[in-house]
Amino acid sequence: MDGFIRAIIQGVPIGGVFALVAVGFVLTYKTSGVFNLAFGGQAFASAALYFKLHVIEEWPQWISLVLSVFVLAPLVGLILERVIFRHLRNASDLARLVVSIGMLVLIPAVMKEILDIATVVKHPVGILPDGLHPYQLFGRYPVSRDEISQVVFAVLAALLLAALFRFTALGLQMRAVVESARMTELAGIRSDRITAFSWALSSTFAGLAGVLIAPRYTTVNETYFFVLVVAGIAAAAIGGLTSLPRSLGGGFALGVTAILLRTYLPQDSIIANQIQPALPFIVLFCVVLFWKDRATVSDPLATVDPPPPSSASDDRGALLTWGTRGFWSVVLGLMAMHALVWGNEFRTTLYTQAVIYAIIFMSVTVFTGIAGEISLCQSSFAAIGAFATMQFADRFGVSVIGGAFIGAMIAALVGAALALPLMRLGGIWLALATLAFALLFESVIVNFDWVGGLVPLPKVPRPLLGTIDFENERTFFVLCVVALLLVAFVVVRVRNGTTGLFLTAMRGSETAIASIGVSRARLRVTAFALSAGIAGLGGGLLGMYSSTISYSSDFGPFIGLFWLVLVVNLSTRTVEGAMQAAAGFVLFPEYILKPLDLGGAYQYIFFGIGAITFARHPEGILEFQKRRSMNSIQRRIDRRSGRSSSSEMPSVDTPTMGTTS
Amino acid sequence: MNTLLQAVQVTKRFAGITALNEVSLDVAPGEFVGLIGPNGAGKTTLFNCLSGLTRFDSGSISFDGVDLSGVAVHQRARLGIARTFQRMELFTGMTVRQHLLVTDRAHSRSGAMWKDILTGSKARRDELQRVDELLDFLDLGADADRDVAALSLGRGRIVELARALMTQPKLLLLDEPSSGLDISETEVVIERLHEVNRERGVAILLVEHDVEMVRSLATRVFVLDFGTRIASGTTAEVFGDANVQRAYLGGVS
């Protein structure tokens, strides 16, 4: 009994932290309509500034608090709204999710660069003086002052915010603006002000949560905040993502359950050791699994905005299509020559890396570009491929090429198994579940001996095919290029084939695709499995390339998010887009950042900024540039061949299908 | 009389409100049946139950001798139930021709991914021929290669009709096909529906507020009010019914 009470008293402060994040997340979601993963970044920004001012510079506590929570945080919120999310009002949930992931990458990178705190080894401090001071609850259970502040703030915030939404006109207007800013304006309400206030409020809350939570960790690190946000989302999901009191309860329940399980499960098993960090992800996954899909609401006046442009490749003529293909063949040929003939070995390995990443990124092309869904666990699939290759080579002596194919198969199967129960959902829920899986993979699955838990980790050998030894970097490069061409062929065939047609149709209308006799679940499972298989194959090659698999630096969930943002920013629909993203991912740090003597954080900063351009050009910045140049070239061709311009726009009154009911 | 579609005492409740209360309805092969009623009477809910988008609480629905409980939307489509939507559901980003091609592929169930990879799945001649035939039949030829987003509401409704026909249905469920159309567009829809029913022998169940349209097309009519069937019979009987006058038609006819 004593153990039980002790577990509860230990669990409540942890639950308080979850609850704090959950409440903040729900607040952001309710007031912005954005599934804002950048919440972690916003929390980090304030925590980092507070740390810098109070702990390093030793400014007084209250000044540091005011500056970091009540000045910086609202400012960050306002900037996010003004620069980015205002332009995404009618964008899909997924587009907004991607942009918020971009911000999750960008904000901490910028803060770390400005504040220069990356190398400081000091313990963060809470907002109360002497925060570690322990109180003895009932005379024998120690609770620190910081922990009490976390619980109190979580409860207070949930109650106050719930009251704001339920009883005030402002709260009502905030909710209305999220759904349709225009309709709110028709009632005489200045929606821009309401929106700005919403963002400032939710960002302030993110900052406060960040500062309150920071003392739990040994240092201020953005990955802690990121993982914490996902745990908070789990608590929020228990509350249906919109109910503040239920999110609060969900947070506490999670915290207490984790400690209880740890107390009562058999000691020393991997499950017992990992259950506390993993529980939120398991819960999140399950909540999503049993989520009842509610009718989604969209802005009835969205049609006031001009329709989105079509993709560049859709409105180019045959001549230009062949022209672009020829151009790309020449560029790729030159690069291959550069890698094989003219370059040194280092250059060859760099190009090999780019080719492998191009394969992995094509998995994003399949699932996001063609199927229109977002998966946040592509890095886990790649890791599955890599570890499978390693395990099969090490344990069973299977040839690594065979191992890589088996790895791809296993990744595809895992993908299908993961997808099956989730497929009725799609959209943001699918993205969430895959994120939960990626984090679960990291905190539990990867540690098993039959995955990547062996110490020391066996090396992945290079393949040996007959007399060809791929130990040689140049022959290995050729092997990777062959694999890339194969995958590209498959992707293009699928995109242009029946499956691609079905998937495009499904993006157009979920309801209608079923009404013509296509099983949506099967379609999604197929696409997801293909995508996972491609990622697994790429992962296997990456394992061979680096010989020792380093999970955390190559396959962590955060890396997976970064991949996605990168590919989506450039162009998701095309194979070229994946290749260009890979080239950027590998060559950019080497050839641009190194010569300029900029740190690795700048990679994140630059690609985060890419996410801002995504806000303006959701089809991908490359796609946008391409369409522009394509159109001008096409016009020139048309003029020369004497065809009249086909771009005269028809006049329409309501370019709307489906607003009438 | 043999029946194609038979709904028996279908009941559906949403959060304490009875949207459908023991509604029974039947459609014979090749018949043209109207379904009318005031707003919120449960017409769209009934449609959703028939096409599988909504599960009903009790009662039974059978189609062509098959009990439909537990049969998914796409499986019902394969059995021969096609529908159009009150709020239009087109595949945005695709051309009219692609709409029909995709539907034909779905109907012939030739969508396996390995075929794409091995053969490339270019449109075959017989597929294109079927598509062109239907384009001709519904006079969509001029718009065949335009993106549906660029079409007017009226043309969009015809595209929905074409897509539904492409599945070679035995029964067509039409949810307010004239809503949002102007008079000339409505006339086109009426004419096409007439042809679909007479020439192709497709049974049609039509929900519509345009009383004239129902009167000129349907041979039998069901009337719903507050989730209950308040009248049924031949078109003339139903429109002469005093209850129907009071609940639905009012002064204007």
Added chain:
Amino acid sequence: MTPVLEFREVHAGYGPFRALFGVSLALESGRVLALLGSNGAGKTTIARVASGLVCPTQGSVLIDGAEFGGKRPWEFAREGFVHAPEGRSVFGSLTVSENLQLALRFRHKATLSVCIDKAYDLFPRLGERRLQLAGTLSGGEQRMLALARVMVDEPRVLIADELSLGLAPIIVDEVYETLRVIQNTGTSLLIVEQHVGHALAIAETVVMLDRGRVQFDGPVADFASQDAGVPR
């Protein structure tokens, strides 16, 4: 007398799509103007320009003789313009009663609850469902909610876009009954209507559009006599 709303050579559109080509019209205070024309003629765009939802690319929009082109919808609303957009146009994530509160609060702060009760009197069906989320109402009930709001608001100018769309004949009659009542309180009406018969029965002035241009502009009597190519 200065018209309450006036368009002078207004051009407008949606990005690359152009919908209006130099439209001029005037709505006199307390009068009823009906916009007629086939789908795609530009009626809805005119309604949207008249409430600030769409900004004209050329030409001017005047309210009581003062330039209003380029102003935001809330500024139009504060001039007493109420726009009932076509389609469902309710907040699906708010309850029925919250929808009414939001729509009416700005102009009827003091009498908010009275107004809301009036709306429930008009549509008892909504009263039964006041705590239900509007998104879960049937299509017709959502239209009723949008209408209820408009009918108790007593605006200076009411812009009604396809009010009768998707409503049962008996309700359409009620809607037009109420529009007459509203007009008698001094409200000016700009009506977009597919059903020409209904529109002509209440309108005083008719503007007939074709592909974004004005085809006819004049009193309803002239329109009826010349029958400018409209069926029925």
